[in-house]
Amino acid sequence: MTASTVNLTLLRRSAAQRFPGREPQVDQLLRYLGQPADTSPPFLFIYGHESTGKTSIVRFILSEIFDSTHAAYISCVECYTPRLVFEHILKQLGDSHPSFETGFLSNVKCDSMQEFISFMRRLDGAHQLPRYIVFDNAEKLRDMGPTFLPAFLRIAELTDIPTTIILISCVPWDKFRPRNGIQEPLLVRFPIYGKEDTMKILALKCPSDEPLDFYLSFISVVYDVFSRNCKDINELRHLVALLFPKFCEPLFDGRAKRSEVPKLFRLCQTYFAAAADKLYLREISSAEWLRHIRVRRPGDDSDDNSSDPEDSGTSILGNPIESDALHLRIKTKLDFDLPYYTKFLLIASFLASYNPARLDVRFFSKGKESTSYSKRGKQAIQKQMMSNTGGKHRQQLLGPKSFPIERMLAIFYSILVDPIENSIEIQSQIASLVTLRLLVRTSNASQLDGIKCKCNVSYELIRHISHSVQFEIENYLFDFI
Ligand SMILES: Nc1ncnc2c1ncn2[C@@H]1O[C@H](COP(=O)(O)OP(=O)(O)OP(=O)(O)O)[C@@H](O)[C@H]1O
Ligand SMILES: [Mg+2]
Structure with missing residues (x-):
């Protein structure tokens, strides 16, 4: 099998037009990769920040120099298990992409490195031309076990096919290098653009x-x-x-x-x-x-x-x-973001601050609808509240009342759609809300038991937060019934 030669000067020129500002990196890559039949260094490591052109440039150069059965491109985000990696490489190098002729089925099934090596040996014309395997987002390879990458780096030796492994990553080599030692790559750096x-x-x-x-x-x-x-x-x-x-x-x-x-x-x-x-x-x-x-x-x-x-x-x-x-x-x-459960904690605090405590059972007991109490009962409560406070929306005007944390947690667990277990995280999220001054502690700081807080957010903000988690706060606020 012979390989056609590529006009590297033309390729350099077209890469420079397509990717301005990357001439040194393109030159370096072309020097390392050379012509299709040239032997290349066994291991290249390409690194740089996001959107610095790593993927686009490597893919462009490989596609221009090699035909598709000599270079395999693997995104480690998509191929997140060894099996997916093996099968994708074999599909590309063996040219067994799903096609009409094969009924859009791929016949490669490969689970282990041993199988992968024997498949590689059987590739057409395997021994004549070098192969290139590119791992993009290569930092994800580290999740595939400590021996996965070292085994790939010895693939040339194990299969008798000259193979170049190219890793593309946002992590610099010094941080990437495994602890158990590995051969040193040739580095290509993609700096941030000026x-x-x-x-x-x-x-x-x-x-x-x-x-x-x-x-x-x-x-x-x-x-x-x-x-x-x-x-x-x-x-x-x-x-x-x-x-x-x-x-x-x-x-x-x-x-x-x-x-x-x-x-x-x-x-x-x-x-x-x-x-x-x-x-x-x-x-x-x-x-x-x-x-x-x-x-x-x-x-x-x-x-x-x-x-x-x-x-x-x-x-x-x-x-x-x-x-x-x-x-x-x-x-x-109003659009700052909080974690999902923290939003519910804040909503529960708001409800605890603005609803009368004695109505909690009616609003929040599980299995009961908020509307389940009788119309007469509702009117009686409203009437009593109006006489106590001098107007229906009085609580919104008066501001938040303090509430014991236990009450707020009871409301929190009742308004959650999926129940979660009480854990340290809930407590630390309450502490974060206090730090953010979204909850204000009203009990003495030295008091560890029976902590009381007030909710320190406006109705507009809580409504916005509730909408973001699809919770209809209006249905649970006494002022709105
Ligand atoms: N020098 C350049 N000339 C033209 N377009 C560029 C250049 N550098 C980056 N781009 C463009 O920026 C976008 C992101 O590039 P690319 O995905 O290759 O970056 P990346 O370094 O692989 O990023 P990530 O680390 O996030 O994967 C692409 O649309 C690419 O075309
Ligand atoms: Mg990329």
Whole structure:
């Protein structure tokens, strides 16, 4: 079997065009991999932060140099057991991908390293050309047992096939290296991009109808605003895609010209702030964000959520409604996140603070609906409360009452859909809520028994939190019945 040669100069040039800022890494990889028939180093380790182009570049180079039966790519996130790893490698190297001819069935079944080795030996033309096995997210290999990786590194010796193992990881080699020792790899580092390279990468997606200079000045602003906290190419691309239409908006309604970049930036500032609030954490998807800031044209009062605003591409190019973005920001303030059970603890605390204790049995006893008490009984309680407090919503006005922790826990266990066991974690979550000042301890700090607390959150916030866990707090608050 002979292997065709590859024009490495051309390949280098096309890789440089496709992946600006990665010329040194591409050069290094091409030097190590060489021509398909060349013998390569047995072990390469490629590492760098997220979105630095590791996967894209390695896959591009391998696909350009080798045909698919000589290089296998394994994502260790998808192939999370040794069996999946073996079978995926064999499917790729043996070219037994599910196909129409084979009835979309794959016939490779391989459970152990011994079987894998014997399958490898039987591959067509196995002994003539080197093979390449790429493990992406390679840090996950460490979960497959201490001998898995060392065995793979000896695969060439065990199968008599020259094989190069390429690991791609976000973990540097010094932290990756197993304790029991392993051969040293050749390292290829993918450093984080600087401003110049980031701009070149982002400029690849410049819309065909926009002047490159104008687009670059926008990207430069985006980079300056966001790069302190976020240098991730994927995130920056996402932000650029969302904000560019807003940045251009004043051009279309005549409020600014292309040359007035600072003015355009000033007009778009609200959206930059809203995007920073909402999109760093990807609390909402880009489609949701666009729906929020979507502009309704005059006469358009249909709630047209079914059409995808991203697809249409024109949906946010109307007049800006700045209050929308501001409203988004205000909403964000209520949108901090807590663990799932902690949210229920906070809800239980709110209920304990705002409901009369003697109604707990009626509201929260298991098997009883909150509406199970008679209408007369409900009216009597309301009447009594009104005479005591001078008005129905009085408790909301008076503020929270203290409650014993045991009462709050009783409410907590009754409102949970799936029961959990009382554990140390619940106690530590209560302590965290106190630290966050969402619960305020009202009993003496030296008192360890009979601790009392107050809930320190507003109705608006608790309603928001309850909605996030699909709990209808209105049905359990005395003020609302
Ligand atoms: N130099 C570059 N030129 C063009 N696009 C790039 C460059 N670097 C990264 N990208 C793009 O960034 C995105 C993320 O790249 P990729 O998935 O290869 O990164 P990664 O280092 O493998 O990230 P992770 O560690 O999260 O897997 C891809 O869309 C890729 O095309
Ligand atoms: Mg990757």
